[in-house]
Amino acid sequence: MLKNNNIQSESSEININNNDSEMKKEKNTSSSKIKTLTLDDEDDDDNDNNKNNDENINEEQSNDNNDNSSTHNDDIKDNVRISDNNEEETSTIKIFSRIRPVKYKVPNRYWITKPEEDVLNNENPLPKIGFLIPRSESQGLINNQKEKHEFKFDKVFDKDTKQEEIFDVVAKDVVLSVLDGYNGTIFAYGQTGSGKTFTITGGAERYEDRGLIPRSLQFIFKEIQKRTDCEYSINISYLEIYNESGYDLLDSSREAKKLEDLPKVSLMEDEDNKIHIRNLASIPAVNEEEALNLLFIGDTNRVISETPSNPESSRSHCIFIVTVVCKRHGHDAIRKSKLHLVDLAGSERVAKTQIGGTLLKEAKYINLSLHYLEQVIIALHEKSLGKRQHIPYRNSMMTSVLRDSLGGNCKTTMIATIAVEPELIEESISTCRFAQRVSLISNKAKLNEEIDPQLVIERLKREIARLKTELAIARGDGEDSNEELPQYEKERVQQDVQNYLSSDLVSNELLYNDYRKIRYAFSIMKNIINEKGVNESQSKSNNIDDEKNIIEVNNENVTVAINNNISNSKLESKNIEINKACERLKKLIAHRDNEINILIGMVNEYKKKVGESNISLNEIRAKSKSSTTTLSSEIYLSLKNKKNNENNYNDEHEEIKGKPNAKNISSSPDSIIDNNDDTNDKNNKKISIILSPEEKIKAYNIFIQTYEPQKWIDKQKLLLKAKYIEAKQLGETANNYRNIIKSLKSKLVNGVDTLTPEEKTKIGSNASEYASKYQKSYCHLKEMKIEIEHIQHLLEKARFKLTKDFEFWILNKYTTDSRIFNTPNKCNYNYFYYNKLYLNIDALLIV
Numbered sequence: 070m071l072k073n074n075n076i077q078s079e080s081s082e083i084n085i086n087n088n089d090s091e092m093k094k095e096k097n098t099s100s101s102k103i104k105t106l107t108l109d110d111e112d113d114d115d116n117d118n119n120k121n122n123d124e125n126i127n128e129e130q131s132n133d134n135n136d137n138s139s140t141h142n143d144d145i146k147d148n149v150r151i152s153d154n155n156e157e158e159t160s161t162i163k164i165f166s167r168i169r170p171v172k173y174k175v176p177n178r179y180w181i182t183k184p185e186e187d188v189l190n191n192e193n194p195l196p197k198i199g200f201l202i203p204r205s206e207s208q209g210l211i212n213n214q215k216e217k218h219e220f221k222f223d224k225v226f227d228k229d230t231k232q233e234e235i236f237d238v239v240a241k242d243v244v245l246s247v248l249d250g251y252n253g254t255i256f257a258y259g260q261t262g263s264g265k266t267f268t269i270t271g272g273a274e275r276y277e278d279r280g281l282i283p284r285s286l287q288f289i290f291k292e293i294q295k296r297t298d299c300e301y302s303i304n305i306s307y308l309e310i311y312n313e314s315g316y317d318l319l320d321s322s323r324e325a326k327k328l329e330d331l332p333k334v335s336l337m338e339d340e341d342n343k344i345h346i347r348n349l350a351s352i353p354a355v356n357e358e359e360a361l362n363l364l365f366i367g368d369t370n371r372v373i374s375e376t377p378s379n380p381e382s383s384r385s386h387c388i389f390i391v392t393v394v395c396k397r398h399g400h401d402a403i404r405k406s407k408l409h410l411v412d413l414a415g416s417e418r419v420a421k422t423q424i425g426g427t428l429l430k431e432a433k434y435i436n437l438s439l440h441y442l443e444q445v446i447i448a449l450h451e452k453s454l455g456k457r458q459h460i461p462y463r464n465s466m467m468t469s470v471l472r473d474s475l476g477g478n479c480k481t482t483m484i485a486t487i488a489v490e491p492e493l494i495e496e497s498i499s500t501c502r503f504a505q506r507v508s509l510i511s512n513k514a515k516l517n518e519e520i521d522p523q524l525v526i527e528r529l530k531r532e533i534a535r536l537k538t539e540l541a542i543a544r545g546d547g548e549d550s551n552e553e554l555p556q557y558e559k560e561r562v563q564q565d566v567q568n569y570l571s572s573d574l575v576s577n578e579l580l581y582n583d584y585r586k587i588r589y590a591f592s593i594m595k596n597i598i599n600e601k602g603v604n605e606s607q608s609k610s611n612n613i614d615d616e617k618n619i620i621e622v623n624n625e626n627v628t629v630a631i632n633n634n635i636s637n638s639k640l641e642s643k644n645i646e647i648n649k650a651c652e653r654l655k656k657l658i659a660h661r662d663n664e665i666n667i668l669i670g671m672v673n674e675y676k677k678k679v680g681e682s683n684i685s686l687n688e689i690r691a692k693s694k695s696s697t698t699t700l701s702s703e704i705y706l707s708l709k710n711k712k713n714n715e716n717n718y719n720d721e722h723e724e725i726k727g728k729p730n731a732k733n734i735s736s737s738p739d740s741i742i743d744n745n746d747d748t749n750d751k752n753n754k755k756i757s758i759i760l761s762p763e764e765k766i767k768a769y770n771i772f773i774q775t776y777e778p779q780k781w782i783d784k785q786k787l788l789l790k791a792k793y794i795e796a797k798q799l800g801e802t803a804n805n806y807r808n809i810i811k812s813l814k815s816k817l818v819n820g821v822d823t824l825t826p827e828e829k830t831k832i833g834s835n836a837s838e839y840a841s842k843y844q845k846s847y848c849h850l851k852e853m854k855i856e857i858e859h860i861q862h863l864l865e866k867a868r869f870k871l872t873k874d875f876e877f878w879i880l881n882k883y884t885t886d887s888r889i890f891n892t893p894n895k896c897n898y899n900y901f902y903y904n905k906l907y908l909n910i911d912a913l914l915i916v
């Protein structure tokens with residue numbers, strides 16, 4: 070059961086370490102006791118250890134080259150213990166590998182060994198993935214280079230594995246544990262382009278390609294519905310770590326054009342060594358749609374703020390956090406757990422990539438943080454062997470955030486994404502080696518349960534009220550008289566009894582110190598029990614008595630019981646009951662009606678948006694017809710306020726400012742550079758290229774002809790249209806069912822006295838048949854809504870990407886080929902300034 074959580078965005082401080090398993094009062098973690106965490110704030114001995122670890126890595130890697138590389142530690146793997154009190158589970162991190170489909174035909178240099186095929190290793194068989202690196206003939210005849218490399222995994226997923234299977238095997242158990250109150254982490258590791266984002270978030274093309282995040286959200290909300298003994302609240306956060314700085318991806322207050330526009334988060338550590346993320350929004354989601362919407366906001370911010378240096382690859386680490394709070398009915402303790410879904414940046418080594426500039430800077434940061442991750446993993450292994458105590462989590466932001474996921478209070482799973490193209494195999498072997506080390510880490514997942522003082526107060530208040538009532542009765546203070554209970558009091562008691570019987574809450578009690586009310590409540594309950602007994606015996610015997618017709622419309626637990634053959638004295642009250650049940654049914658239908666209208670409104674909106682996205686794709690063309698001064702491309706480049714940059718920046722700034730009449734020129738339709746220097750924020754310069762309408766049309770037409778994703782965009786638009794038609798038909802069918810139910814119901818009500826019992830039975834079973842049809846089409850419509858929203862989101866992302874790609878394309882064209890604009894002189898003039906400015910700014914960004 071999900072708590073209808075209307076709270077605003079929760080505290081902007083997220084506590085990562087939920088490592089208090091014992092019931093205890095929340096400790097005072099006031100800001101005075103929390104200190105800001107600086108990442109280089111590491112003990113000296115760690116630096117020494119880092120050095121040792123470097124050596125260890127090398128040593129381990131060279132070992133791996135010389136002997137069997139199946140280092141997956143079977144002893145530890147088997148050693149999953151559950152402590153006596155069942156609140157703490159020690160287990161090693163599970164590792165999986167997933168092979169990405171090859172992008173072109175390549176020689177097959179890998180194989181998968183299933184456990185049953187592994188005749189040499191029968192004791193603890195695990196699947197293996199193997200790679201072949203043929204010996205290089207250029208190294209001569211005597212060549213000891215190892216050709217075959219094999220690695221064990223808990224499971225190896227081959228190229229054709231569906232996303233659904235990945236979720237079922239890799240994520241389901243972790244998500245279930247999170248709902249039970251344990252922390253869980255799933256992280257993807259692998260080289261650029263090996264399928265980490267595809268696995269964690271999903272593919273950008275098809276609904277079936279949804280990744281672990283949307284599937285986990287769907288699973289969580291479905292599971293919560295089933296768990297009626299608990300009240301859950303779910304909060305979502307989405308963090309991106311780029312070059313050792315953290316950003317909140319769920320910010321929708323500002324129009325982010327680049328990563329630096331997003332709110333920056335910081336890490337704090339309290340006196341209990343718990344890490345808190347400051348300034349990261351934690352937004353409540355009451356249903357799957359809301360949670361998916363937050364994912365979409367984060368994903369869109371991710372796309373918009375993608376660094377231009379390498380648009381094809383994510384150069385940052387992204388962590389999607391689901392916080393689950395569970396209150397069990399009748400318990401004072403609450404369970405608070407977190408699910409981290411982590412998409413790490415590409416793990417390729419800098420040395421191998423011939424890159425420079427911003428890319429090199431990014432790669433260094435990525436490598437550094439992944440290197441620190443590796444160090445943490447090695448240190449954890451050494452700790453398990455008793456060789457060291459301290460783990461250098463604080464060396465990087467990513468390891469600080471994932472502190473509990475690695476060797477802490479968490480059930481962690483890693484998925485190694487593998488590319489098997491021959492030129493990428495070496496990197497894939499590195500990924501597998503990394504995974505083998507990860508598999509050695511042992512985590513202690515604890516049940517994150519703590520007493521909630523609020524719940525205790527509520528329980529004590531109830532207890533006091535009960536004791537007061539009992540005391541009043543014991544003293545004889547309770548009201549008692551021979552007078553009959555007034556009608557309004559009777560109705561109130563009736564309502565109380567109904568609430569009492571329908572509520573799952575243990576806290577829901579009937580407390581009266583008036584004997585008349587107590588007696589009346591008992592009589593109501595007696596009647597209900599008697600009636601229930603009659604109904605049950607009837608349905609058991611499956612023999613519909615001519616005298617008694619019972620119609621059950623099982624639509625969201627609404628049961629309409631109509632009993633015809635009842636004594637005159639009870640007839641009136643039965644009629645009231647029937648009317649009440651009809652009213653409830655009416656309300657339910659009106660409610661559903663409303664929901665269907667909303668859904669239909671929504672699909673209509675999508676239809677409009679499909680039209681709009683057509684417009685947006687041709688936006689530039691359309692707008693340019695009506696305006697001569699519209700910007701076709703605006704690129705906001707943020708200059709960092711670094712002292713060492715300032716001089717460069719000011720020089721550049723002066724140079725542009727010094728150009729004659731920049732502002733006057735901006736109103737002309739010719740291509741110019743508009744240096745918008747009246748902004749207050751000196752660090753945020755806006756550089757615009759203004760093209761004439763003709764130039765814009767021309768540029769866009771050329772761009773779109775070769776824009777590969779356009780084909781996919783067109784296909785998705787068609788698909789969306791088809792889905793819309795399907796949803797509309799489904800909505801109409803549901804409406805028809807609803808109308809039929811309505812007319813059957815009124816037939817029944819109007820014919821209470823005139824219809825024969827057979828007729829009533831028939832109408833009743835018809836109504837229940839249509840109710841279940843209605844329910845089915847309603848559920849189907851709801852599923853379609855999510856699918857339509859997903860496609861819509863993919864299109865939105867594609868639209869952002871198209872805009873960005875067009876901007877960068879136009880920028881490159883500007884700098885390389887001004888002929889397309891047909892105004893060679895002016896373009897050359899602008900090209901000169903623009904190109905110069907752009908390059909300089911790019912240089913400034915490399916701090």
Ligand SMILES: Nc1ncnc2c1ncn2[C@@H]1O[C@H](COP(=O)(O)OP(=O)(O)OP(=O)(O)O)[C@@H](O)[C@H]1O
Nearest residue numbers: 169260261262263264265266267272382383414415
């Ligand atoms: N299992 C798969 N099935 C189909 N396509 C896949 C699969 N894995 C990856 N792809 C495709 O390969 C491309 C690269 O994948 P993806 O972006 O997930 O890589 P990545 O590891 O996240 O890269 P980076 O580290 O650069 O972000 C994408 O176009 C993606 O759709």
